[in-house]
Amino acid sequence: MHYKEIEKVVNDIMPEKCRVTKVEAEGLNIVIYVKDIREFYANDQLIKQLAGSLRKKVSVRVDASMLMDMEEAKKKIHEIVSEDAQISEIMFSPEFSEVHIEALKPGLVIGKGGTILKEIITSTGWSPVVLRMPTIPSSTLKGIRKSMVADGEERKKFLISVGKRICQNAPQSEWVRAVMLGAFREVGRSCTLVQTANSKILIDVGINPVTGEPSKAYPYLDMMGFSLDKLDAVIVTHGHMDHMGFVPYLYAYGYEGPVYCTHPTRDLMGLLQKDYLNLAKKSLGVDPPYTKKDIQNELKRVIPVEYGEVVDITPEIKMTLYNAGHIIGSAMVHLHIGEGLHNFVHTGDMKFGYTKLFDPANTNFPRVETLFIESTYGGRNDITANRRQMEDRLVSIIKETAQRGGKTLIPVFAVGRSQEIMLVLEDYYRREETGFDLPVYIDGMVLEASAIHTAYPEYLRKNVERRILSNNSPFESPMIKVAKGTDRKEIVDGEPCVILAPSGMLTGGPSVEYLNLMAEDERNTLVFVGYQSPLSLGHKIQKGMKEIPLTGEDGKTKVMNINMRVETVEGFSGHSDRHQLMAFLKNLRPTPERVFTVHGDWGKTEDLARSMGAMIKREARAPMNLEAIRLK
Ligand SMILES: [Zn+2]
Ligand SMILES: [Zn+2]
Missing domain, CATH: 3.30.300.230 (GMP Synthetase; Chain A, domain 3)
Incomplete structure (x- = not known):
């Protein structure tokens, strides 16, 4: 309209x-x-x-002109809202006539059926925006929430310009195509262009975090055939670097438009992109392709969207995000293009199976003609064992290690696997009969990422949500200890314990520092619980490499001997295994007319496409990077 x-x-x-x-x-x-x-x-x-x-x-x-004076309004709000709500912050955003109220119990600021909200706006004039305070303090969240208010003027201008662009008469497009810019027949640098005669949208703009070589690390944006300022929108499926790590680059080179994603995805982007600025130089020896300022520009231009909300992102495209079950805030993207011209679903990373943290991925869509589906574990042998058995196996490996006087190192992504493993171990810790009572150290960004989880309990499984709301958060169990950078050696020299540290593929970060300290002691154990990219150090050790050449701080090459026990325990992945991918397609309503497999190693995408095509008796294939496919 x-x-x-x-x-x-x-x-x-x-x-x-x-x-x-x-x-x-x-x-x-x-x-x-x-x-x-x-x-x-x-x-x-x-x-x-x-x-x-x-x-x-x-x-x-x-x-x-009708707003109450801010100081007065603040007093009034404290009068109206019960003290039990535990308000932690009240910030005014005059450009929007809004007041942001952060509280530990937002329900008490909202009131039954919104009665208290209504009382606030009718008596002060300010429109309340209610935010949940995380139960673990988070500097990322604090920074982002503050800047939303502090940069109000700039944000207002931006939102008005986006609104103008969207509210035009919808032009009639006659064709739709997708251009494969990254993560086709590979994992990393996810990027897909969806284009019509009148709209240009990128779904995910990631990096490949295990390499610093630009031709492998970044998506093929230079092959889009138009400049970045011509893009209408960017959609980010979730807060992993291989899906959003290159978004700030767009702002460094001329893009000024919106990024659509969920609230948790926005916060994780802020957290992990900033961390990457330090990591790139240290671990990969490359200059990061963007600066802190580009990240700030990006965060100011995020427009958060809830699951299930239907929104116009260009005059002719409606977008809806659905739960993907992969990490907090992870989404599958549904695009409705034109008046019924084409319907498109991209799963992003997706879990159609049991996890402690999330409900399984959604399978019901209004319409789907084209499906892009991830294939990380799409190979015919990628079948995970029974989850309960795997939990028992992980815990018995940890216990055996402790009995020998050793420690267990589990390299994890800061977001996703670390929280899932924390919940598994916490469950054993709570059930005394299991005899599991070791401290679990978390390091690096794990704490901050967990804190973000506690601000959005509604994205988690009901029982985890309930525990966070009733002040019994599993992320704050007495079993969990926070490691500060300096005492890593102390932890390794101390009593038996478990260490959860990023990066998950041993490509840098604290997990590599722990590995250095622990590898030569045969009493210790290294357990892999997530995907290991063929280019990563994790993959080499997993495949049995025992001598790892390292460059020491003095610049000399030395050899690290892997004497520690090395194990892989599958089943905790946030990705669907082969059976779950096939089951997802089987359960998908409606059945798509064609399927493209993405986000998987070369053979796996092809293998999965063959099986999927045979199952639904429709077109299915694994496109390569740089292919362009006409969808309509
Ligand atoms: Zn992911
Ligand atoms: Zn991914």
């Missing part, structure tokens, strides 16, 4: 008494400013009527 039309619809519906002063398309929302908010709330049908007619999210805010 064109902006002018929107304005007319609003003016037709809104009663004169509300005194509308402005109607704005602000990002994905239509915002109506009024002078008399009480009159607006006097008729509870108005908001439904507006949303129904505009088919967009509608916010009604109070005109700046």
